[in-house]
Amino acid sequence: LLQQRLRRWSRYLIYIIATIALLVLVGWQFNITLLKSVSPQMVAMSPASAVSLCLASLAFFLRTYPKTYKRAVIAGYVCSILVLLIGLHIVVNLFFETAFRLDASLFIEKLEANGKGGQPNRMAPNTAFCFVLAGIALLLLQYENKKGRMVAHYISLFIALLSLLSLLGYLYKVPEFYGVFSYVAMALNTSICFFLFAAAILFSSPENGFMREFTSTLNGSVSAKLFIPAAFIVPAALGLLRLWGNWNGVYSHEFGVVVYASITILIFVCVAWYNTYSQNRRDLLEREAETLLRNNEAHTRAILDNAPDAVVVMDDKGNVVRWNQQSEHLFGWTAEEAIGRLLSDMIIPTEFREAHRKGMNRYLVTGESSIMGKTIDLWAMRKDGTPVDVSLRIAPLAFNDERLFIGFIRDITERKVMEDRLKTFNDELARQVEQKTTELTDIFERITDGFIALDENFQYSYINKKAGELIQMQPASLIGKYIWDIFPDAIGSKTYFSLNEAMERQEYICSTDYYEPLNLWQENHIYPSPKGLSVFIRDITDRKKAAQAISDANDLADKLIDSLPG
Structure with a gap:
């Protein structure tokens, strides 16, 4: 300033x-x-x-x-x-x-x-x-x-x-x-x-040059700012005062010398005292600032050393600046060994080092990075050369015009093992589910009754081949569609009320209904669940026709008998 x-x-x-x-x-x-x-x-x-x-x-x-x-x-x-x-x-x-x-x-x-x-x-x-x-x-x-x-x-x-x-x-x-x-x-x-x-x-x-010693923030410069103006003003002003007294006969030459010397001594003693006072105050403030800085440094070190993750700080050249205890445990390098070395030479596998260097240079030039501020999983290298799975998050820091980067690194070896086990279990479970689903599908496709599955919104989730034949539609074309959009003529029918009642009461219902557009007599066995309905549809059209034929024959026989004489 x-x-x-x-x-x-x-x-x-x-x-x-x-x-x-x-x-x-x-x-x-x-x-x-x-x-x-x-x-x-x-x-x-x-x-x-x-x-x-x-x-x-x-x-x-x-x-x-x-x-x-x-x-x-x-x-x-x-x-x-x-x-x-x-x-x-x-x-x-x-x-x-x-x-x-x-x-x-x-x-x-x-x-x-x-x-x-x-x-x-x-x-x-x-x-x-x-x-x-x-x-x-x-x-x-x-x-x-x-x-x-x-x-x-x-x-x-x-x-x-x-x-x-x-x-x-x-x-x-x-x-x-x-x-x-x-x-x-x-x-x-x-x-x-x-x-x-x-x-x-x-x-x-x-x-620069001569003025540099007077314009810095060091203690010597602060003293110079006080003494140099005094060195110009005090002797010049007192010298003029002394000569003025001689010229006007106010006092003798000797008296003027004494006054000049006395006032000069007094003024410079005052200036020296003020300078001492200012320097002491400055030193006290600097000591307080140094103490605060040391305390903050100790607090920061304690926080980093007790952090559950490895914390690494590096400069814009990739050299390690800080290396906490978890970093020592995770990678095997002590802080004395790590600080000052390139991070890439210690923990980044050889095949990834060039990509790391290019990514750093691109971020420093353009400010763009695909990983900065994001958490990524990768594998790193210990001091003994063994690989370790880690989760890494890097963030930029700006400190006193110095560009730093802080990395939080967590050992995820156990998590990776559990993920592999879980993946194996899920794969096996998916295989078994697929197998059971195939078996159930085969069963549903082989049964002589039609079978449909509806979700809680009365949309088709499954329909077997026999049901498709009964309603004269392709099963695959009905999946996900609302049943009453497909059969609007059935709204208000016995089947309509039976499906809604079973879903509402969550009780098994068996009903018989005739659907005229298909000339179909159906016997519906409805099994509800909170997630939908399973409906077995039996075609009883032939049975109904046979019963009707028998009824008609009986009626005819009764009429013939009644018509006989005597």
Whole structure:
């Protein structure tokens, strides 16, 4: 979070620098002293310095573009090189006077009029040297590598030192700190811009180089965040207070030294106490967190070790990370032997290892798996090479940006034995049922009576060949059909009421009925059960006809006898 804030602030600082430089150019154009310099008594920033700062700001912004924006990258290099060349040109002119000077090419007449000490306003030597360093630092930042950033950080520290000396010189009224010999001094606003520029370079990559030690979460970095601001502010403020007292005759030089030393000691003791207090609190919280972590680790280990199943945790490379006691009992590998080894080399049979590796790679790339989150049965391999039937369930874990997989493995050898026995028993039972069914079917097919079986919904579940002949239909075509859909004319008949009564009362019923569409006299023997009816149908048509013939003959004989005389 701190590193993100620093990167954001690096851009804000560059905005400030570019704004100051542009305002200086506006000041030169319209002769506004307040924009050129902080005060009329101070040296104004030269136009060349303002232009160079604008180029440096632009180069800094262009480096933030992705490398795919080639024009932006090239423009960033060009701006950085221009800053470097401008600085080098001014430095060379310090030793070898040339006819052309870049710092005298803009606002020529105004430069002569705004000079200090009889000299025209031109770029100061320390300013030019800072631009040389700034150009080098910007070029190093363009390479986007750790070594380049580290060197850029150290260069920016030197820029910060030169600008800080100039700022302290202005603060304490010591011209030697911001002026070099008889040359024009570095302007105050230029010093501010260089100090901000150095900070922007440091803040732009806080995770690398010099800044890495100050932006981490370690205790040393926490202390540095407290002491470094104090190291800048306290001496500068107290030094100014001491000099102010001397300048205004408030107290003597010796008294000022004592006050300076006393307050400095007091402030740094307070800072040290606060730092100690903060570090102690931090250490206590860390110890509490470590204790909690150890307890959680112990609880997790206890849960895993007492789990009824083998529990294995592996990383995204397939290496074992955790191996509980049940895993030791099941596979024969101790935790010391298993942790760090490939799981596939220990428990997966040789012929399945390549498929396991491809499945892992496919899941890591696409997130798709046919077994992830599912329970599957397979056989694994013990340490001694013997196979074992296991039930496996694998689930992914995300822990601190680390991809892990947890597997729950259960020995199902006994279950497999029972399943095999049960399958054998079921097969034998099915064979016997099929045999008995065949025998019963043969019996039903051989009997001279028709036989039908109805379920509780009065749908055909079986009909023998004789019953099919009686009703003049194919038995197979009636299976599953509702009996009264087949014989709607029989609804309301004696057979209809007999079937319903037998099902309702669950009692055997025998009934005789005549079905006119088939010219069939039938004798029904109905045997109920909760699941349906078994009905034996005997064709008594011939018997009924014979009885009717006998009855008719008897009637005829009676009539003949009655008709005899006497």
